[in-house]
Amino acid sequence: MTQHRLFQIVNLVALISGTLFLLWGRPEGLLLVGGAGGIWLLQEARARRRRRHTVGQIAQQLRRLTRGEPVHSLRQAAFGELAPLVEAWNALVETLPKRLARLSHERDLWRGVLDYISDGALVVDERGAVQWINRTASQMLNVPPEASRNPSLATLVHHHRIIHLWQRSRDQHDVQEDTVELEGGKRTLRVRVVPLRPAEERAYLVLLQDLTYLRQLETTRRDFVSNISHELRTPLASLKAVVETLRHGALEDPHAAQRFLAHIEREVDTMIQIVEELLELARIESGQVPLRLVTIPVEELVRPVVERFHPQAERAGLDLRVELPSTPLHVLADPPRAQRILANLLHNAIKFTPSGGNIRVRATPQGQEEVLFTVSDTGVGIPSDKLPRIFERFYKVDRARTGEGTGLGLAIAKHLTLAHGGRIWVESTEGKGSTFYFTLRQASPPS
Numbered sequence: 303m304t305q306h307r308l309f310q311i312v313n314l315v316a317l318i319s320g321t322l323f324l325l326w327g328r329p330e331g332l333l334l335v336g337g338a339g340g341i342w343l344l345q346e347a348r349a350r351r352r353r354r355h356t357v358g359q360i361a362q363q364l365r366r367l368t369r370g371e372p373v374h375s376l377r378q379a380a381f382g383e384l385a386p387l388v389e390a391w392n393a394l395v396e397t398l399p400k401r402l403a404r405l406s407h408e409r410d411l412w413r414g415v416l417d418y419i420s421d422g423a424l425v426v427d428e429r430g431a432v433q434w435i436n437r438t439a440s441q442m443l444n445v446p447p448e449a450s451r452n453p454s455l456a457t458l459v460h461h462h463r464i465i466h467l468w469q470r471s472r473d474q475h476d477v478q479e480d481t482v483e484l485e486g487g488k489r490t491l492r493v494r495v496v497p498l499r500p501a502e503e504r505a506y507l508v509l510l511q512d513l514t515y516l517r518q519l520e521t522t523r524r525d526f527v528s529n530i531s532h533e534l535r536t537p538l539a540s541l542k543a544v545v546e547t548l549r550h551g552a553l554e555d556p557h558a559a560q561r562f563l564a565h566i567e568r569e570v571d572t573m574i575q576i577v578e579e580l581l582e583l584a585r586i587e588s589g590q591v592p593l594r595l596v597t598i599p600v601e602e603l604v605r606p607v608v609e610r611f612h613p614q615a616e617r618a619g620l621d622l623r624v625e626l627p628s629t630p631l632h633v634l635a636d637p638p639r640a641q642r643i644l645a646n647l648l649h650n651a652i653k654f655t656p657s658g659g660n661i662r663v664r665a666t667p668q669g670q671e672e673v674l675f676t677v678s679d680t681g682v683g684i685p686s687d688k689l690p691r692i693f694e695r696f697y698k699v700d701r702a703r704t705g706e707g708t709g710l711g712l713a714i715a716k717h718l719t720l721a722h723g724g725r726i727w728v729e730s731t732e733g734k735g736s737t738f739y740f741t742l743r744q745a746s747p748p749s
Contacts, residue, residue, distance in 0.1 A: 356376065356387075356388060359376050360376065360387065360388075360391055363376070363391070363395075373395055373398070374395060375391070375392040375395040375396065376388050376391060376392060418437065418438075419436070419438060420438060420512075421438060421509055421510060421511050421512075422435075422436060422438045422439030422440075422441075422442045422443070422491075422509070422510030422511075422512075423435070423436045423438070423439055423507065423508070423509055423510070424436075424439050424455070424458075424507070424508040424510075425498070425505055425506070425507055425508075426455050426468060426505065426506045426508055427504075427505055427506075428472065428504050428505075430454050430455045430456065430465075430468070431453070431454055431455075432453055432454070432455055432458055433505065435458070438510075439508075439510055442489075442491065442510050442512060443458055443459060443460075443510075445458055455468055455508075461482060461484065463480060463482050463493075464482055464493050464508070467479075467480055467493055467495045467508075468495050468506060468508060470495075471495040471496070471497060471506055472497075472504070472506065475497055476497070477494065477495065477496050477497070478494070478495045479492070479493065479494045479495070480492075480493055481493070481513070488514070489512065489514045490512070490513040490514050490517050491510050491511065491512060491513065492510075492511040492513055493508065493509070493510055493511075494508075494509040494511075495507070495508050495509075496509070522694065525694070525696070525697075526695055526696065530576075530580075530696060532696075533576055533696060533709065534573060534576065537569035537570075537572045537573050538569075538573075540565070540569050541566060541569050541570075544562045544565055544566055544569075545566075547562060548562055576710070579710040579711075579714060580710065582714065583695065583710060583713055583714055583717060586714065586717045586718060586721060587717055589721075591639075591721070593635075593636040593639065593721055593722065594636050595634050595635060595636055595722075596634070596635070596636070596637065597632050597633075597634055597745040597746070597747070597748055598632065598633060598635055598637055598640075599630055599631070599632055599747075600626060600630070600631040600632065600633055600665045600673060601626055601630070601631075602637075603633065603635065603637060603640055603641060603644070604624060604626065604644065604663060604665060604675075605624060606641065607641050607644045607645050607648065608622065608624050608648070608663055610645070611645070611648050611649070611652065614652055615652055615661065618652055618655070618657060619657030619658055619659075620652060620655055620657070620658075620659050620660070620661055621659070621660045621661070622648075622652075622661045622663075623660075623661070623662055623663070624662075624663045624664075625662060625663070625664045626664070626665050627665070627666060627667070630747065631665060631667055631673055631744065632744065632745045632746065632747050632748075633673050633742040633743060633744060633745055634722075634742070634743045634744075634745040635722060635742050635743075636722070639718050639721075639722075640718070640722065640742060642714065642715070642718060643715045643718050643719055643726075643740055644663070644675065644677070646711035646712065646714060646715040647677040647712075647715060647738045647740075648661070648663070648677060649711060650711060650712065650738075651677055651678075651679040651681065651736070651738075654679070654681040654682050654736075655679045655680060655681035655682075655735070656681065656682070659679060659680040659681060659735075660679070660680050661677070661678070661679045661680075662676075662677075662678050662679075663675075663676070663677055664676045664678075667744060668741065668744075670744060671743065671744055672724070672741040672742065672743060672744055673741065673742050673743075673744050674739060674740075674741050675739070675740050675741070675742070676737055676738065676739050677737070677738045678735065678736070678737040678738075679735045679736055679737075680734070680735040681735050681736060682732070682733065682735075683730045683731050683732040683733050683734050683735055683736055684728070684730040684732065684736055685732050686730075686732070689728060689730060692712060692728055693712045693713055693715075693716040693726070694713060695709065695710055695713045696709035696710065696713075697709060697712075697713075715740070719740045719741075719742075722742055722743070723743055724740055724741040724742050724743070725739075725740065725741045726738070726739065726740040726741075727739050727740075
């Protein structure tokens with residue numbers, strides 16, 4: 303029983319007793335009735351003041367809550383019907399910090415997740431202002447952090463088709479999707495705009511998926527099919543022509559028949575070489591060719607390869623020389639496969655260097671970690687726009703002047719170098735020659 307309710311009962315008893323005394327003709331009844339009435343009025347006034355004070359406190363705390371300011375519980379001083387309201391408010395104040403902390407944690411968690419997903423994400427409001435952008439989208443659009451503070455969508459994307467997709471989603475209240483090319487076709491994005499809220503202040507999620515790598519893979523696949531078809535079509539067409547010639551009477555001429563059979567053998571050898579190099583490249587890429595790494599002197603790695611190519615260079619009228627440091631160097635390598643890298647580079651240098659040119663093979667230490675091998679020539683060189691693709695399978699800079707070859711040598715050299723944990727690259731000036739570089743891990747000489 304509350305104190306206010308107790309006072310009401312006492313006053314009621316006093317009032318009834320005073321009324322009875324008055325009815326019985328006793329004058330002290332008047333004092334009892336007056337005193338009880340006064341006490342009742344006094345208590346009612348105090349109760350009203352407390353109620354007004356409590357309601358004012360609750361209203362003040364609610365206004366602070368709507369402004370995002372800290373709120374506190376109320377002293378338990380309310381009577382009657384306001385007591386449950388005060389108790390409910392105090393319970394809210396007690397649980398509110400935990401709920402806000404949980405919401406803040408979940409918000410930070412989801413923002414962290416969205417920041418590190420592989421797709422870009424932006425939230426755009428009805429007016430086209432970007433309310434939030436994740437890290438991936440900033441990198442895709444080359445947006446510096448200081449420029450991502452509530453800018454317009456048009457300021458960030460600089461692409462009319464993305465802006466048009468957002469406008470169409472806003473006007474039609476529906477999901478819109480399209481593929482957009484950026485940077486002059488160097489990058490391809492799939493853009494998807496999704497309306498988020500059907501309320502008056504609508505928001506839109508703009509998702510950016512980078513398809514550049516997938517497009518490059520698709521282009522590589524098409525080029526691979528086209529190139530291998532081209533490489534096999536030539537010997538197959540030649541074989542067909544020779545077989546038809548033999549069938550139409552060349553078999554009767556022993557000398558001609560032997561010449562045609564030799565031609566068939568050469569074409570078959572070419573196709574066997576293509577198939578074998580393709581299989582080897584596939585095994586290297588898939589890791590099915592385990593390297594047997596040993597410590598080997600650089601001179602023992604380089605000189606046997608150069609000596610093998612000396613006769614070929616002399617027939618082509620080329621000056622082939624080796625330049626090695628006076629201090630012995632050692633590398634950690636699989637000797638046959640490391641020599642295959644150098645042999646493929648030398649073969650290319652001899653093939654594309656006109657008579658009278660020079661070819662130099664060098665090896666130099668790069669700090670304590672690597673040995674840098676170079677194969678430089680004074681040949682025809684490579685156009686600058688062709689350099690990024692020079693290590694692709696079957697890629698030939700100029701098919702009209704490549705002559706024999708499968709177009710797989712540089713691709714094999716690249717993957718063998720990577721398998722050794724090294725690097726390979728090329729520098730070239732068209733008409734002035736090329737220099738191919740590759741590195742192998744330096745090793746301490748065996749004790």
